[in-house]
Amino acid sequence: MSEHVAIQTETFLPYMRDVTKCEQSLQELNLMWRVIEASAKMNCPSEAKTILPTMAATRTGFSRLERELVVSLVQEKVRNVLTEIGTKAQYVIDIVVRNLFERTADVGFLATDRELCNFVAGITDNADAIRYRLREYRNKYTVYDEIMLLDTEGNVLVQIDPSTPLEHSADALISETLNSDTYVETFRFSDLRPGKERALIYSRRMQHPQTGAVVGILCLCFHFEEEMAGIFSSHRDAESRSNMLLLDADNRVIASADKLWVPVGTEVPVNRDGNASLMLFCGREYLVRTVSSDGYQGYPGPVGWQGQVMIPVEVAFSGVISDALTKLPSDIAEGLLSHAESFCPPLFDIMTAAKTIQRIVWNGQVMTAGQRGEMLKLKTILDQISETGNRSNELFAQSIHDLYQTVLVSGMRDAEFTTSLLVDLLDRNLYERSDDCRWWALTPELRTALAQPEQDQATVEKMTTILSYINGLYTVYTRIFVYDRHGRIVASTGDNAAAMIGAHVDEDSLNQVLSLRTQQQYYVSPFSATSLYDGKNTYIYHAAIRDLDNEAIVVGGIGIVFDSTPEFANMLASGITGKKNMTAFYIDRNARIISTTDDKRAVGDILDIDPALLAISNGGRASQVTVHDNEYAIVACSVSSGYREFKVSDGYQEDIIAVVFESFGAVQGTGSQTDSRQFLLDTDPAITDGNEYATFFSDNNLFAISAAHVVEAVPYSAVLPTSMGSRAEQIGVLGLQRDGVDDKRTEFIWVFDLGQMMRGTRSAVSGSSQVMIVREGEHTIGLLVDELHAVPQFNPGQIMHTPFAMQGASMLVTQVIKANNGQLLIQAIDVERLFALLIDGQIPMPPEVAEQAAENTGSTLQLMAA
Numbered sequence: 001m002s003e004h005v006a007i008q009t010e011t012f013l014p015y016m017r018d019v020t021k022c023e024q025s026l027q028e029l030n031l032m033w034r035v036i037e038a039s040a041k042m043n044c045p046s047e048a049k050t051i052l053p054t055m056a057a058t059r060t061g062f063s064r065l066e067r068e069l070v071v072s073l074v075q076e077k078v079r080n081v082l083t084e085i086g087t088k089a090q091y092v093i094d095i096v097v098r099n100l101f102e103r104t105a106d107v108g109f110l111a112t113d114r115e116l117c118n119f120v121a122g123i124t125d126n127a128d129a130i131r132y133r134l135r136e137y138r139n140k141y142t143v144y145d146e147i148m149l150l151d152t153e154g155n156v157l158v159q160i161d162p163s164t165p166l167e168h169s170a171d172a173l174i175s176e177t178l179n180s181d182t183y184v185e186t187f188r189f190s191d192l193r194p195g196k197e198r199a200l201i202y203s204r205r206m207q208h209p210q211t212g213a214v215v216g217i218l219c220l221c222f223h224f225e226e227e228m229a230g231i232f233s234s235h236r237d238a239e240s241r242s243n244m245l246l247l248d249a250d251n252r253v254i255a256s257a258d259k260l261w262v263p264v265g266t267e268v269p270v271n272r273d274g275n276a277s278l279m280l281f282c283g284r285e286y287l288v289r290t291v292s293s294d295g296y297q298g299y300p301g302p303v304g305w306q307g308q309v310m311i312p313v314e315v316a317f318s319g320v321i322s323d324a325l326t327k328l329p330s331d332i333a334e335g336l337l338s339h340a341e342s343f344c345p346p347l348f349d350i351m352t353a354a355k356t357i358q359r360i361v362w363n364g365q366v367m368t369a370g371q372r373g374e375m376l377k378l379k380t381i382l383d384q385i386s387e388t389g390n391r392s393n394e395l396f397a398q399s400i401h402d403l404y405q406t407v408l409v410s411g412m413r414d415a416e417f418t419t420s421l422l423v424d425l426l427d428r429n430l431y432e433r434s435d436d437c438r439w440w441a442l443t444p445e446l447r448t449a450l451a452q453p454e455q456d457q458a459t460v461e462k463m464t465t466i467l468s469y470i471n472g473l474y475t476v477y478t479r480i481f482v483y484d485r486h487g488r489i490v491a492s493t494g495d496n497a498a499a500m501i502g503a504h505v506d507e508d509s510l511n512q513v514l515s516l517r518t519q520q521q522y523y524v525s526p527f528s529a530t531s532l533y534d535g536k537n538t539y540i541y542h543a544a545i546r547d548l549d550n551e552a553i554v555v556g557g558i559g560i561v562f563d564s565t566p567e568f569a570n571m572l573a574s575g576i577t578g579k580k581n582m583t584a585f586y587i588d589r590n591a592r593i594i595s596t597t598d599d600k601r602a603v604g605d606i607l608d609i610d611p612a613l614l615a616i617s618n619g620g621r622a623s624q625v626t627v628h629d630n631e632y633a634i635v636a637c638s639v640s641s642g643y644r645e646f647k648v649s650d651g652y653q654e655d656i657i658a659v660v661f662e663s664f665g666a667v668q669g670t671g672s673q674t675d676s677r678q679f680l681l682d683t684d685p686a687i688t689d690g691n692e693y694a695t696f697f698s699d700n701n702l703f704a705i706s707a708a709h710v711v712e713a714v715p716y717s718a719v720l721p722t723s724m725g726s727r728a729e730q731i732g733v734l735g736l737q738r739d740g741v742d743d744k745r746t747e748f749i750w751v752f753d754l755g756q757m758m759r760g761t762r763s764a765v766s767g768s769s770q771v772m773i774v775r776e777g778e779h780t781i782g783l784l785v786d787e788l789h790a791v792p793q794f795n796p797g798q799i800m801h802t803p804f805a806m807q808g809a810s811m812l813v814t815q816v817i818k819a820n821n822g823q824l825l826i827q828a829i830d831v832e833r834l835f836a837l838l839i840d841g842q843i844p845m846p847p848e849v850a851e852q853a854a855e856n857t858g859s860t861l862q863l864m865a866a
């Protein structure tokens with residue numbers, strides 16, 4: 001979907017129950033924030049003055065969030081649907097065009113077949129033999145339902161379909177083909193196929209073998225309906241919520257996955273630009289994606305053909321609910337959330353808002369800690385804020401879960417479909433290779449030449465000419481060669497062709513070819529390096545060449561070297577076009593790479609992948625969330641199941657797995673996210689005069705500092721990095737606004753990494769990271785922590801002294817608080833020890849800070865640090 005396309009929220013909101021519910025909850029919370037703010041202004045204006053600006057900002061933020069969050073949720077859901085149906089629409093047209101490209105090569109080659117040309121020219125007259133030859137061709141290339149030979153007057157000389165016997169045709173394609181020096185592609189009603197409303201016919205003129213005069217026409221009739229039915233049945237969504245279509249240039253349906261829903265011949269609305277707008281069709285509104293083909297190897301496809309997928313808006317956002325999120329390991333789930341800003345901006349907005357509210361409540365509770373009298377009124381306000389904040393967090397948590405689930409499930413589904421497309425492209429392509437080698441093995445000139453004990457130079461040149469002509473039409477091969485029954489190569493195309501003459505095919509391939517019993521059988525070498533492909537890995541397709549007079553005798557074989565490197569790469573690249581964070585692979589059951597778009601890996605390498613994915617059954621597909629190349633990623637795969645008889649009933653088995661990885665961002669360090677639900681505190685109403693502590697997380701552990709020493713918390717984004725600190729724990733400076741008598745003064749303080757002080761390594765920063773402002777006497781510092789927690793009260797009986805003997809964290813921790821009846825232990829940091837460790841003298845103020853401060857405030861600044 002185009003990024004600049006505006007989405008009309010009101011259009012889609014009625015079809016998204018979860019978003020509507022979220023919007024209603026946001027409106028209720030927004031009203032509650034207004035009531036709290038008004039209550040604070042009326043009941044304790046002076047006491048609340050320090051938090052009123054923050055509350056006002058929160059209310060304003062909620063008003064914005066109410067609008068933007070709903071818009072973001074709607075946009076994300078619409079984008080996911082449009083992406084999914086767009087991928088499917090692209091598949092429909094791409095697979096059709098690739099298939100029809102092969103037909104253009106087929107008709108060009110078969111129209112020059114010597115036996116067929118001799119018959120059409122009148123040099124031979126055995127119609128039964130020609131019909132048998134055409135049926136043999138149909139047995140190899142099963143995509144055709146009729147093959148016909150006509151003379152220049154439109155008289156039918158031979159056809160293979162006995163159900164529609166024809167004698168003559170007056171179709172205009174006859175004169176068009178006779179006057180064309182290339183193939184003619186026709187899709188409409190034709191008297192050549194009287195039983196069909198439309199027929200897809202590839203025709204080419206045929207010439208006299210000696211004089212070159214045009215003597216007739218070859219027509220290959222593509223089994224269009226069967227082909228489209230196969231595409232639709234394999235790749236339509238399982239719930240049949242959408243309909244896949246193929247359209248012509250007039251936007252009329254020429255193939256429909258569900259003809260009762262959208263009949264063939266119907267004109268439908270199209271959406272080529274990917275606009276997020278609803279389109280009306282037969283009284284029902286749809287989301288639509290329409291895609292044209294970019295062509296394949298110079299072949300543009302039938303003029304104006306388009307792939308399209310339509311999904312009714314009332315079911316577009318109500319797919320099968322998945323529990324993919326709950327199945328994720330917590331470290332991967334939290335790691336993915338840390339990249340919310342990049343892979344799902346609205347998700348990041350929700351998380352940021354939740355942290356802001358938490359910080360407001362936490363700061364307010366810190367400020368009123370230990371206060372009495374009128375400040376109790378403010379504590380009541382803060383209780384209301386806390387309660388409303390908890391309700392907000394519950395809403396945000398659910399919104400985060402739902403949106404996270406939507407993004408993941410949509411991504412996994414799209415990735416799975418992409419791999420299904422990739423593996424289907426491969427099977428369909430290689431199906432053609434199995435057809436080619438078997439058909440070319442029937443070439444009479446090759447059979448006659450190899451039946452001779454020796455091949456003279458003239459015979460070799462004649463074979464080479466034939467092979468070169470074939471190779472010129474079928475450019476997916478780098479080399480086509482023939483060999484005698486001893487495996488000696490006697491003719492070849494490609495680079496260094498002359499040097500290949502006299503070389504031998506490997507013994508295993510020769511034995512396999514000699515053991516082939518029928519013309520329908522073939523052999524494919526394992527995917528491995530070969531001198532026939534410049535030492536690179538590829539498949540070589542072999543078929544036995546049989547004696548022209550006695551088909552039981554194998555006189556040699558033909559080998560066609562598939563140009564696997566660019567061909568496989570092209571398939572992979574086309575399948576992930578526009579997916580900038582996605583890499584694709586073809587691998588075998590042992591995870592050996594056959595092709596990849598990842599420049600960090602090479603063909604032959606072993607791909608690190610879950611063994612369970614390698615064991616998926618043929619035709620199956622799956623996806624999961626994993627860590628790949630030290631990044632969080634969706635991995636999806638599909639296993640080949642063959643195409644038509646290829647790998648299904650022809651005896652050939654070579655399972656290929658298409659794999660894609662879609663990355664979301666680098667793996668975060670441990671401790672950057674904490675599941676705060678494990679650290680909920682039980683409130684004890686009996687505690688009315690206890691000690692108040694500000695609690696927070698560091699390294700997934702819960703710590704506490706006496707609230708009397710804590711000023712406030714600010715987001716880590718407010719920290720200014722600097723290289724002036726003399727200690728490793730100093731990570732930057734923070735400017736604090738202080739109210740002076742006559743002016744507002746900025747005080748700069750050093751910020752220290754608490755995690756590094758405890759364990760010796762730098763803490764990973766995430767969206768939850770906060771800086772606590774801690775004061776002891778005249779000294780003030782900032783402490784980087786992973787996340788804020790609460791400001792609870794504890795009785796003296798809950799506080800235990802701990803031996804001060806160990807190094808690291810225990811140097812700062814002198815007490816342990818027993819919470820939740822002793823089930824939860826909170827480590828209390830001794831503030832005096834903390835400052836004694838850090839403040840051992842004054843550090844000169846960084847020059848750039850001094851200059852900035854002088855310009856901004858003209859005041860004298862003092863930085864306290866180690």
